[in-house]
Amino acid sequence: MSRSDAVDLAERHYDDGTFLAALQDAVGRPTESQAPGQLPRLQAYLSDFVEPAIARLGFESRILDNPDGVNGPFLIGSRHEGDALPTVLVYGHGDTVRNYPEQWRAGLHPLKVVVEGDRWYGRGTADNKGQHVINLGALEAVMRARGGRLGFNVKLLIEMGEEAGSPGLREICRQEAETLRADLLIASDGPRVSAERPTLFLGSRGGFSFELAVNLRERGHHSGNWGGLLRNPGTVLASAIASLVDKQGRILVEALRPPPIPEGVRAALSDIAVGTDPTAPAIDLDWGEPGLTPAERVFAWNTLEVLAFTCGDPEGPVNAVPPSARATLQLRFVVGTDWENLIAAVRTHLDRHGFPMVEVRRSPTEIFRATRLPVEDPWVSWALASLAASTGKRPALLPNLGGSLPNDAFSEILGLPTLWVPHSYPACSQHAPDEHLLGSQTREALGLMAGLFWDLGASGADVLARRRAGAH
Numbered sequence: 001m002s003r004s005d006a007v008d009l010a011e012r013h014y015d016d017g018t019f020l021a022a023l024q025d026a027v028g029r030p031t032e033s034q035a036p037g038q039l040p041r042l043q044a045y046l047s048d049f050v051e052p053a054i055a056r057l058g059f060e061s062r063i064l065d066n067p068d069g070v071n072g073p074f075l076i077g078s079r080h081e082g083d084a085l086p087t088v089l090v091y092g093h094g095d096t097v098r099n100y101p102e103q104w105r106a107g108l109h110p111l112k113v114v115v116e117g118d119r120w121y122g123r124g125t126a127d128n129k130g131q132h133v134i135n136l137g138a139l140e141a142v143m144r145a146r147g148g149r150l151g152f153n154v155k156l157l158i159e160m161g162e163e164a165g166s167p168g169l170r171e172i173c174r175q176e177a178e179t180l181r182a183d184l185l186i187a188s189d190g191p192r193v194s195a196e197r198p199t200l201f202l203g204s205r206g207g208f209s210f211e212l213a214v215n216l217r218e219r220g221h222h223s224g225n226w227g228g229l230l231r232n233p234g235t236v237l238a239s240a241i242a243s244l245v246d247k248q249g250r251i252l253v254e255a256l257r258p259p260p261i262p263e264g265v266r267a268a269l270s271d272i273a274v275g276t277d278p279t280a281p282a283i284d285l286d287w288g289e290p291g292l293t294p295a296e297r298v299f300a301w302n303t304l305e306v307l308a309f310t311c312g313d314p315e316g317p318v319n320a321v322p323p324s325a326r327a328t329l330q331l332r333f334v335v336g337t338d339w340e341n342l343i344a345a346v347r348t349h350l351d352r353h354g355f356p357m358v359e360v361r362r363s364p365t366e367i368f369r370a371t372r373l374p375v376e377d378p379w380v381s382w383a384l385a386s387l388a389a390s391t392g393k394r395p396a397l398l399p400n401l402g403g404s405l406p407n408d409a410f411s412e413i414l415g416l417p418t419l420w421v422p423h424s425y426p427a428c429s430q431h432a433p434d435e436h437l438l439g440s441q442t443r444e445a446l447g448l449m450a451g452l453f454w455d456l457g458a459s460g461a462d463v464l465a466r467r468r469a470g471a472h
Helices: 003-015 016-028 037-054 129-145 168-177 233-244 261-267 294-299 340-351 378-393 408-413 439-468
Strands: 060-064 073-079 087-093 114-116 120-122 153-161 186-187 198-200 208-217 303-310 323-333 359-364 396-398 417-422 436-438
Touching: 003 016, 003 129, 016 037, 016 129, 037 060, 037 153, 060 153, 060 168, 087 129, 120 439, 129 439, 153 168, 168 408, 186 408, 186 439, 198 261, 198 378, 198 417, 208 233, 208 340, 233 323, 233 340, 233 359, 323 340, 340 359, 378 417, 436 439
Parallel strands: 087 153, 087 186, 186 417, 198 396
Antiparallel strands: 060 073, 073 153, 114 120, 120 436, 208 323, 208 359, 303 323
16 A cells, blocks of 8 residues: 555544544543642543553553652553664653633533534643544554554653643653654644644743742831832832833843844744734734744744732732732743843843842743754654645744743653644634634644654655764
8 A cells, every 4th residue: 555545544534433433532531630639530541541542553551650759640652663663752641731611611511522513622632632642543544554564663652741741751751761762753732833734843942930029028008108208019020020021022131032043943934924813812013022023933032921910909909008019920932042040140130220129039830941953954854745745735844832842851851853743723722611623634634644654664764864974
């Protein structure tokens, strides 16, 4: 059988209802990693759903407890066909955010896949159960087309804590580095740049949150009797923030700004349009770094966002100068940013600008590191050609996702080139009520992943040889 047969078999998996049945099984299993007491359910998703599914494909697998002894477990699977063949690591996560069924609209339930036209509703349909079920279906189609073989080796890593910040993932990658040894990562998460356009991204922006606090006195004092005599912490904090980022969203601290955009990155983003979905908010064209396109601002530059700001009691303000104020800020950053010295840089800047009373501390949230496979890497042109051949469309290339993923576990700890092919779209309501996949996009995704896996068996060894010869 041929490449086109593999693609046809993957699309038939959608047409005959077997993909929908597998997705219904996955979605019907509650796996809320952010809720307490979920470990038995997180474990059961791996043991009762994933392990039987991959056993049919000839995988050996084992489930590992989280190294932290608290959070969700991991599954590592392996299918080995030959020492001389390329090896791919496929990643996904089976946990979801909280279900909140009372927030879903009438007729929908987070643990049931409800099909309404092209929309398939259910928690995890887009993030991430639907995406890794698509990839497993595509692997099965290639095996059927090649008479029970893939033409390459597969390692599979499924985690059950991504929505809680991937606790333990990096330690698992360190402990199991030999087991997870591979030539590249192919994974699926996040949205395409638009529903209609197949997308490849090569990493993600980093995320670093920090807190600013102004604590001036123990209690508030009457604003009539003491206003104008006492320093107001809200005013101080607002002014301090304004010294970091201006009224148009431009970062004013040189240490928080990224290096110049590489020409290859700029070229890749030249035909990328963002915010085109009908439900997307209108882009503020005069916001952010001047001189950049919207795509460059979100995929190739840093942004400093104020996530929260509290002073006094917003729900019940009183006539008093408050004693304190606090804000949480977040830097989304690209490769080349010195995030490790962020706190020191902000401290130095605030002192220089007359704000020694503003405290700076790192937030307790997980730090996501910025990663980006060079756009010139041979795997990139190989993947783009494969997606185009399967769909007849020009795929979008994003040097990195605007959001954050634990990609550094694969690119830095395991040392892998990383290719991400997302199967959702910007308006999928990921993390929100009424989360959904698009049926038409799912069918296309099954076919394009079958084509990508077919091509890995057909030409992956040649790409590896070129990389090893230093062509990248």
